[in-house]
Amino acid sequence: MIIPVFDIKNNIAVSGKSGKRDTYTRLKSIYGDDVLQIAQNLKDNGAQLLYIADLDKIEDDGSNNEIISQINQIIPVMLDNGIRTLSDIQKNNKICTYNIVATETLPSISEAYHIFENYDKEKLILSVDIKDNQLLNQNNNINFDEIINLINTHKPKYTILLNISQVGTKNSNTPPIINEIIQKTPNTTHIMAGGLTNQSIAQHKKNNIQHFLVGTILHEGTLKHKL
Numbered sequence: 001m002i003i004p005v006f007d008i009k010n011n012i013a014v015s016g017k018s019g020k021r022d023t024y025t026r027l028k029s030i031y032g033d034d035v036l037q038i039a040q041n042l043k044d045n046g047a048q049l050l051y052i053a054d055l056d057k058i059e060d061d062g063s064n065n066e067i068i069s070q071i072n073q074i075i076p077v078m079l080d081n082g083i084r085t086l087s088d089i090q091k092n093n094k095i096c097t098y099n100i101v102a103t104e105t106l107p108s109i110s111e112a113y114h115i116f117e118n119y120d121k122e123k124l125i126l127s128v129d130i131k132d133n134q135l136l137n138q139n140n141n142i143n144f145d146e147i148i149n150l151i152n153t154h155k156p157k158y159t160i161l162l163n164i165s166q167v168g169t170k171n172s173n174t175p176p177i178i179n180e181i182i183q184k185t186p187n188t189t190h191i192m193a194g195g196l197t198n199q200s201i202a203q204h205k206k207n208n209i210q211h212f213l214v215g216t217i218l219h220e221g222t223l224k225h226k227l
Contacts, residue, residue: 001212002223003047004215005051007027007053013026036067040075058080083105083106108142109143109150120157121157124156126161127157127162128151128162159190160191161190162194166195182209195216198224
């Protein structure tokens with residue numbers, strides 16, 4: 001499955017490279033300019049899900065809850081809005097269909113376990129965020145082995161493997177740490193993300209990975225795989 005991606009800041013769809021959020025600019029997409037128009041056109045072209053990152057909420061600078069809720073009425077949203085606690089997820093109940101629990105913003109591994117033990121796992125998606133071949137966590141309170149154990153203990157339905165270093169770059173080399181995660185977590189469905197190209201998607205499919213978060217080549221109109 002190809003899952004379209006865009007970020008929202010100040011109710012506008014934006015894009016950037018390598019996670020450098022202060023350099024993000026308005027998204028130029030063949031699917032439209034307005035976020036609701038983009039969402040509707042993506043659905044009309046076959047998209048089943050939409051991944052959205054709320055940059056304002058992630059950076060503790062407000063939120064885009066209202067517009068994301070409207071998008072979720074058009075097409076189911078997988079939302080990354082900087083979840084840190086179970087309470088954050090509960091507040092998202094009327095905003096999105098799936099909550100993304102991202103290692104970048106998790107305060108501790110104990111909070112991650114608390115979330116997975118007390119919320120419907122069918123509605124949770126773990127995002128393992130990688131930068132420069134290392135696990136990304138704001139406070140460096142979580143290590144690689146703890147994330148592997150979390151995945152193997154709670155077996156989330158989906159686990160995103162997000163190479164932040166390659167977002168927006170169309171550089172799709174898979175770093176060793178992501179290959180290691182794939183090998184060590186056989187009981188979750190992996191979703192590849194970060195710098196994907198038509199060629200890398202085809203190669204991943206040959207390796208039995210079938211789900212992808214795609215932004216750049218989708219919005220510029222060069223994606224050759226069906227939504």
